[in-house]
Amino acid sequence: MTKNLKVDLPKIHPDLEEARFRNIYMEEDPYLQECAITGDFVENEDVEKLILSKVTFNNATIMDSSFYKVDMTDVIFENCDLSNTNFKEGILYRILFKDCKLMGLDLELANLRHVTFENCKLDMSEFVEADLKPVLFENSSLKSANFYDTKLNKVKFNQCNLEDVDFTETNLNGIDISTCKFEHINVDIKSLKGCIVSSEQAIGFSTLLGLKVKE
Template identity: 25%
Template sequence: MRNEGRRGEVRGQAKRARVVVAARRPGVRLPPLEPYGDGPLEPEGDYDGLEFPGTDLAAQDGTGSRFMDCALTGCALDETRLAHARVYDSRLSGIRGVGTNLADATLRDVELVDARLGGTRMHGAVLERVLVRGGKIDYLNLRGARLRDVVFEGCVLVEPDFAGARLERVEFVDCVLKEADFGAARMKDVDLRRAAELGIARGVERLSGAVISPAQLMELAPVLAAELGVKVAGADD
């Protein structure tokens, strides 16, 4: 009985020590790739084992397309239509664009590296085992999206919109969040402790299921007080 009690105590300590479950990162290993031709993207297209080196895909329509084992490097994606697209086991490096439409898309086992994007529409998208490393994304719309095993690392997110999204095992590592919107979001095992900057414009009350550092708690204290309707004043005020 004593040993059983001791084992239970150890298990309890281990459980308490595991504050948050880490995200599983993608393991993208691309096969030898064939170069993509000069033709435009096609709706419902099927792209498998292709390399897009500096390809200008601006304003093209790839709605509902499938990309499997692909590499997009330095591609222009201004106003590119990729709603409902499926991107699997692929690496997107140095892509750039404004107004790219990835609404309701599915990204699974994807690396997004050094992107320069603005106004990207990803509302309703599904992201699973996705690494976003480096780069800057302005006004990323992830409203109502589902994120599972997603890591934002060393990137800058300006006014990202996570309103109504579901986040599970999501990490923010050495990245900057400016004026993030978490309104009506649902979180589980979301790790914000290593964010280089944590700025929350809306939805601070939705952080249940997230972990923050003591320093971040102090920084967020005014926002939390305002949300709770608490007035902060000195004894002589």
């Protein structure tokens, strides 16, 4: 159950030195630690096994880039645009995305531990076969997001837009979507078992069971 979900926030020292994202190329391995990046612009980068530790990104744009197998610990993204960025097979631990544009973000096969998405735009994002525990989606848009065969353990969707989200082959037992809005989502009956929904949502899901609701 996710009623009292506890998601740890990033642990970062308040006084960080300013840096540029391109500082990753100054080391033998792509690596950034204990620094603050503000207003940076990155596009069409391709960096494998990038390591980020205790880093804050504010008003940064990192678009159409690939960071395959990224390893992030204690990182904050605030007011950032990471549209169409690839974090496939990445490890994300104690990460906060706040007020970010994350359309088309690719987290396929990624491991997310203690990750918070707050007031974010995650439309068309990919979580295929990812492993999430615990993760909070707060007041965020996930229209047409793909959670196919995703492991959701201690995951909460609060006041989110789940229109046309794909939960096929994803176990929703204990997952609470009762405060979310949608007219249609893709889900199979087996996956829906144990999902926590509102009474209004339950009427809509009854069609999956072949029921006809009499007014």
